[in-house]
């Protein structure tokens with residue numbers, strides 16, 4: 001039975017990645033050991049780390065100024081680690097959604113936060129491009145993709161201040177000038193791997209002396225010195241990331257993936273705009289290519305629509321619990337075919353109930 005998985009995260013991964021990870025869990029190397037049984041200080045794991053790091057750097061075109069870490073605590077811990085390590089006095093944030101807001105709340109516990117734009121009053125349906133980053137702030141923090149509402153930053157500012165970006169829900173989905181960023185973080189459970197691991201990419205020269213006594217696990221410098229094995233890392237998730245990154249590389253890299261992602265999202269947005277029974281509330285230029293949200297115009301038809309898509313083996317289409325409606329998360333691994341199945345259901349629904 002083919003399942004069409006639109007979950008927002010943990011979410012769909014390439015089938016061959018799943019197959020290879022399962023194989024490695026059963027029998028990783030010639031000694032018959034499971035991946036779950038190897039030491040994080042073994043030669044086997046050293047090779048996995050090296051390969052995964054190189055794949056991240058190559059796919060993102062990062063130079064030697066950057067280090068790649070594989071940490072735990074989710075993107076949520078980065079909401080704290082970023083200000084702990086990088087804020088002397090004040091930082092600037094964009095409030096483009098609930099996750100951005102969570103990052104702001106954590107930063108406020110550590111220093112002063114200047115909010116350059118907040119979309120909260122308009123329910124985060126757009127992202128302003130008219131904000132100015134003050135020269136005197138320690139860094140500028142943004143969230144590249146609002147997973148919940150379905151907006152995506154298309155333009156990143158030019159500034160001398162380090163740009164820190166939460167790319168949890170669109171990392172490796174589109175080509176950007178990644179060298180523009182001082183720090184990028186992304187939890188793995190959407191476009192990369194299983195939950196329990198966060199990729200953190202740091203431009204070394206943004207690390208400053210804060211005069212703060214940073215707890216060891218929260219200190220980027222300690223993780224850099226220990227090459228992500230200050231404590232026991234999530235071996236499984238790092239290995240699975242390596243497989244996904246190889247899959248991206250074999251597909252032709254991020255640009256090719258981006259082209260496919262645009263194709264999928266365009267088809268779906270076109271259908272939402274065309275169909276009499278649905279609407280999307282996001283400003284067109286800010287629509288996300290990863291999380292496509294939509295609502296029924298007639299709420300009383302909800303049960304009918306839900307029955308129809310569930311019958312087609314579609315899963316994970318419910319909107320986020322704070323927003324309601326529907327959300328199709330169309331990450332890298334979701335095939336065009338699944339998007340087409342959803343579109344066909346929407347068309348059929350309109351034919352019957354319009």
Ligand code: PLP
Nearest residue numbers: 074075076099147166168169187
């Ligand atoms: N940031 C964004 C943009 C997210 O979408 C999420 C989770 O969905 C998070 C942060 C939180 O990630 P985690 O649960 O790994 O801490």
